[in-house]
Amino acid sequence: MADTNRIMKELREIASDAASGVTVSQHGDSLTHMKGTICGPSDTVYEGGVFHIDIQIGQSYPFEPPKMKFLTKVWHPNVSSASGAICLDVLKDQWSPALTLKTALLSCQALLAAPEPDDPQDAVVAKMYTSERAKFDETAKEWTKKFATKEQKDPIVGELMEMGFDESMVLKALTKCGGDKNRALEELLGGA
Numbered sequence: 042m043a044d045t046n047r048i049m050k051e052l053r054e055i056a057s058d059a060a061s062g063v064t065v066s067q068h069g070d071s072l073t074h075m076k077g078t079i080c081g082p083s084d085t086v087y088e089g090g091v092f093h094i095d096i097q098i099g100q101s102y103p104f105e106p107p108k109m110k111f112l113t114k115v116w117h118p119n120v121s122s123a124s125g126a127i128c129l130d131v132l133k134d135q136w137s138p139a140l141t142l143k144t145a146l147l148s149c150q151a152l153l154a155a156p157e158p159d160d161p162q163d164a165v166v167a168k169m170y171t172s173e174r175a176k177f178d179e180t181a182k183e184w185t186k187k188f189a190t191k192e193q194k195d196p197i198v199g200e201l202m203e204m205g206f207d208e209s210m211v212l213k214a215l216t217k218c219g220g221d222k223n224r225a226l227e228e229l230l231g232g233a
Contacts, residue, residue, distance in 0.1 A: 043102040048072045051141045056216040063146040064212045065096065066220030073098045076112070076220070077146045078212070081189065082154040086181035087115070090189030094149060095125070096142065106136035107145060116177070116184040118158040118167035127152070128162035197222045201229065 049072070055065050062080040077094040081087030092115060097108040109132055111125035119128040131140060131148045161167030169177045200222070201211040206229050218224035 043073060043098050043100055045072050047103060048098065048142075051143065052216065052219075054141070055143050056213055058143075059209050059213055061143065061147065062150065063143060064216050065142055065146070066215045068220060070219065075142075077109070077142065077149075079146050079150040079153075081185060082150060085154050086178050087117075087153045087185050087189070090115075090185040092149075092153075092189050094146065103138040103140075106132045106140075107142060108132075109145060109149065111149075114184055114188040115153075116166055116181040117153060118156045118161045118163060118170045119152055120166075121162050122166060123163075126162055128157075128160060197225075201226065204229075 052065055052067075055061070055063060064078045065075050066078075068074045068076065075096040075098070077096050079092050079094065081090035081092065090113075093112040095110050095112050099105050099108070109127055111120050111127065114122065114125070116122060120126070127149060129148060129152055131145060156167075156170060158167040158170045166177070169180070197215065197220070198208065198211050201215075202208055204226075206214075210229060211225070214225040214228040215222075218228055
């Protein structure tokens with residue numbers, strides 16, 4: 042059985058660290074299926090993008106890594122442009138129980154900044170990255186603009202922001218309330 046106390050502690054830590062640029066929200070009351078969000082790293086072709094990641098937590102967590110895949114389409118050698126599957130060592134054989142959801146998401150963010158074309162998830166993208174870098178950069182920027190800009194954000198986040206709340210406050214409230222829009226709205230209205 043997954044360690045629910047540890048997962049809740051991790052979620053509280055993520056919620057209290059808005060500066061990290063990562064958030065996690067639950068799907069309903071489940072601690073086994075969540076959605077993470079990372080910001081595209083500065084000074085990269087992904088800058089300005091907001092990327093959503095599906096997180097599945099198995100029964101053996103934290104002794105096995107969470108299963109993660111990009112929900113947001115991203116043009117990257119280590120992410121499948123079709124399925125969002127991620128080729129990242131900490132999500133496979135380099136996982137350690139000392140790592141957390143936050144470190145896994147930060148590793149995904151770091152991967153965006155430092156692709157590993159020699160260990161690709163998407164061979165077509167990796168080939169473009171190594172042989173046609175300018176074309177790769179242009180395509181990655183286009184995909185970021187088309188699929189990961191603020192306009193493409195999570196619909197719940199957008200709804201709450203349309204009510205006049207700041208995005209960081211919305212994300213913090215959603216994380217604290219497990220992704221439940223109504224509870225997050227109560228949290229925001231309560232000034233917490």
